[in-house]
Amino acid sequence: MASTEPSALRDNFPVPGDGLDAARMPGHWLLARLGKRVLRPGGLELTRWMLDALGVDPEDRVVELAAGLGATARLTLARHPAAYTAVDRDPTAVAALSALAAPGPTEMRAVRSDAADTRLPDGDASVVYGEAMLTMQPEPAKRRIVREAHRLLDDSTGRYAIHELCLLPDDLDPALAERITADLREAIHVGARPLTPTDWTELLADEGFTVTAHKTAPMALLEPRRLVADEGMVPALRIAGRALRDPAALRRVLHMRRVFRRHRAHLGAISLLAVPTPSKA
Numbered sequence: 001m002a003s004t005e006p007s008a009l010r011d012n013f014p015v016p017g018d019g020l021d022a023a024r025m026p027g028h029w030l031l032a033r034l035g036k037r038v039l040r041p042g043g044l045e046l047t048r049w050m051l052d053a054l055g056v057d058p059e060d061r062v063v064e065l066a067a068g069l070g071a072t073a074r075l076t077l078a079r080h081p082a083a084y085t086a087v088d089r090d091p092t093a094v095a096a097l098s099a100l101a102a103p104g105p106t107e108m109r110a111v112r113s114d115a116a117d118t119r120l121p122d123g124d125a126s127v128v129y130g131e132a133m134l135t136m137q138p139e140p141a142k143r144r145i146v147r148e149a150h151r152l153l154d155d156s157t158g159r160y161a162i163h164e165l166c167l168l169p170d171d172l173d174p175a176l177a178e179r180i181t182a183d184l185r186e187a188i189h190v191g192a193r194p195l196t197p198t199d200w201t202e203l204l205a206d207e208g209f210t211v212t213a214h215k216t217a218p219m220a221l222l223e224p225r226r227l228v229a230d231e232g233m234v235p236a237l238r239i240a241g242r243a244l245r246d247p248a249a250l251r252r253v254l255h256m257r258r259v260f261r262r263h264r265a266h267l268g269a270i271s272l273l274a275v276p277t278p279s280k281a
Contacts, residue, residue, distance in 0.1 A: 021248070022246060022248040022249040022252060023248045023251070023252065024189065025189065026188060026189050026190045027187065027188030027189060027190065027252065027256055028132070028188070028190070030249060030252055030253070031239075031253070032069060033249075034239050034242045034243055034246075034249060034253070035231075035235060035238050035239045035242060036227075036231065036239055037069050037071050037231065037235075038071050038230035038231060039068065039069070039071075039132060039221075040071075040072070040131045040132050040163055040269070041132060041135075041163070041164065041165045041217075041219050041221060041268075041269035042163060042216075042217035042218075042219075042268075042269030042270070042271060043217070043220070043221070043226050043229060043230045043269075044071075044075075044229065044230050045217065045229070046163055046215065046217045046269055046271050047071075047072055047075065047131065047163060047271075048075065049215050049271060050129065050131075050161045050163050050271040050273070051072075051075055051076060051079065053161060053213050053215075053271070053273040054127050054129065054159050054161050054273065055159070056076060056079040056081055056127055057079065057080075057081070058079075058080045058081065058082060059081075059082060059126070060081040060082060060083075060126045060127045061081065061082055061083040061085075061124060061125050061126050061127070062076055062081045062083065062084045062085070062125065062126070062127040062128075062129075063084075063085045063087060063118070063120065063125045063127070063128045063129075063152055064076065064084070064085070064086050064087065064128075064129055064130065065087050065115040065118070065128065065129070065130035065133065065145065065148075065149065066087065066088055066089075066115050066130055066131070066132075066133035067086035067087060067088050067093065067097055067110070068088060068093055068131075068132075069093065069096065070086070070093075070096060070097050070100055072129075072131060073086055073097060073100055074100065077100065077102050077103055077106060077108070078103065080103060080104050080105075080106055081106055081127070082105075082106065082107065083106065083107040083108070084102065084106055084107070084108045084109075085108075085109050085110070085111060085120065085125075086100075086108075086109070086110040086111070087110075087111055087113050087115060087118050087120075088110070088112065088113075089112060089113060089114050089115075090112075091112055094110045094111070094112045097110035098110040115130060115133060115145045115148065116141060116144035116145045116147075116148050117144075117148065118148060118152065120152055121152075122151055122152070123151075123152070123153065123154045123155065123158075124152065124154070125152045125153055125154065125158070126153070126154050126157045126158055126159065127158070127159050127160075127161075128149040128152050128153055128158070128159075128160050128161075129160065129161040129162065129163075130145070130149070130162055130163075131162070131163035131164070132163065132164065132165075133145070133164075134146070134162055134164050135164045135165040135192050135193060135194050135195075136190050136191060136192055136193070137191075137193070138191070138193060139193070142193075142203060143203070143206070143207055146160075146203065146204060146207040146209070147207050147208075150207055150208045150209065150276060153276055155276050158275060158276050159273065159274070159275055160204075160209060160273075160274045160275070160276075161271060161272065161273045161274070162200070162204075162271065162272055163269065163270070163271040164194065164195075164200065164269070164270055164271075165184075165192065165194035165219065165267065165268070165269060165270075166194055166195060166196060166197055166200060166216065166267075166268050166269065166270040167180065167194050167195065167196045167266055167267065167268075168196065168197070168216075168265070168266050168267070168268050169196070169266075170196045170197060170198045170199075172196060172266055176266065177196075177266075180194075180263045180266060180267060181193060181194070183259050183262070183263065184259060184263075184267075186259075187255055187256045187258075187259040188256060194267070197214065197216065197270055200270060200272055201214070201272065204272065204274045205277070208276055208277050209274035209275065209276060209277060210274060210275055210276075210277045211272050211273065211274045212273050212274060212275055213272070213273040214270060214271065214272040214273065215270070215271050216268050216269065216270045217268065217269045217270075217271075218264070218268060218269070219260055219264065219267045219268050219269050220260075221260065222253065222256060222257040222260060223257075224236070227239065
């Protein structure tokens with residue numbers, strides 16, 4: 001059985017973006033290349049809250065959208081669902097996810113597909129979740145992905161959860177929100193578009209979901225305490241050592257951390273649990 005702890009993730013784990021220039025590659029790929037395996041804005045603590053809120057159990061058929069490096073997959077598999085399907089469009093990620101060992105009778109597979117068009121059967125999942133992926137999409141793509149999650153779920157038992165960046169507070173000045181978004185895009189080289197908690201809730205509601213629970217957490221992805229909590233002491237030291245030996249990577253990491261710190265009063269992480277809204281008679 002594969003360990004579910006971050007310290008058990010192999011240092012030679014293949015990652016998307018290998019071979020790209022550290023100065024230009026997306027920030028999450030750069031961090032993965034340095035050895036960081038937990039790339040969720042609220043860290044493992046918020047991921048565990050999300051899985052607890054979903055109540056994943058041996059009866060569930062789980063689909064994870066944009067499963068990435070498999071850190072959450074391991075936590076999910078440790079809950080022994082009846083089935084687990086990892087969806088990712090990156091072939092390197094799919095190959096790594098396919099190599100995960102499923103404990104007990106869990107039926108496991110990894111498919112290369114887009115989160116907005118998985119080509120999986122209608123209503124075949126009781127749990128769908130995605131982390132750190134809607135934030136990176138423009139609004140129309142956000143809506144297509146949420147709509148796809150709704151299509152995948154069994155209306156009677158279905159639960160959906162997300163774990164994303166958020167802007168705080170709900171009445172944040174639009175000009176400041178735009179400045180934060182622009183700074184994020186420049187730092188991480190990805191078109192990040194986080195929403196406020198209310199806007200995340202309304203997005204899900206517009207696409208047929210009712211939010212039943214949510215939790216926020218600080219956005220502390222690159223803070224030493226979070227790094228150790230998510231990765232373990234020895235892996236955290238290895239990540240720091242690799243960055244110190246790679247000047248271009250170190251400059252990028254420090255720049256990302258400066259941006260996160262500059263906007264820490266208005267930048268957080270959020271997880272929301274939702275269920276399909278019953279159709280009106």
